[in-house]
Amino acid sequence: MDERIKSYEDKMQKAYDYLLSDLATIRAGRANPHVLDKIRVDYYGTPTPIQQVGNVSVPEPRILQIAPWEKNLLKAVEKAILTSDIGINPTNDGSVIRLVFPELTEERRKDLVKEIRKKGEESKVAVRNIRRDGNDSFKKLAKTEVSEDKIKELGDELQKLTDRFIKEIDKAVEEKSKDILKV
DSSP: OOHHHHHHHHHHHHHHHHHHHHHHTSOOSSOOGGGGTTOEEEETTEEEEGGGTEEEEEEETTEEEEEESSGGGHHHHHHHHHHSSSOOOOEEOSSOEEEEOOOOOHHHHHHHHHHHHHHHHHHHHHHHHHHHHHHHHHHHHHTTTOOHHHHHHHHHHHHHHHHHHHHHHHHHHHHHHHHHHOO
16 A cells, blocks of 8 residues: 555544544443543542543443542542533442442434434544645645546545545444434
């Protein structure tokens, strides 16, 4: 593979990976530790991920349990969860914090699927923008050292790459949508 194409493939891969990490934070009625990925706890003045200040476990399918390594962090973890946008109230029993995930209503499931599709569309736009940037840079090469055949070949290769990532994005969105709609 041409070095010039490789850099655009890396950028497309990053856009795809970002979508996957974003989809992992969307809850599907079951307890998923990834919903906590974006939440930061004030740990001695430093915003720190919850996973680094305590043990996160799933004792039951709809319960997430957080056991901070230091008892004085319970309040900070609870506050971080309350101020986040996950929409679940934590219960604190003095040693662990529990998050009980309610069953999703049909309407909420449909809203989540819309949100998932929107994120998928944003990722496709990002991939297409990368393709456009690539094609623009290839056209600039035409003015200097590269033949038109080579430019066409690079453009075709970039299009195949774009198609592959669009297909991957569609597949990820479809799988997550099915997961959400499954009761």
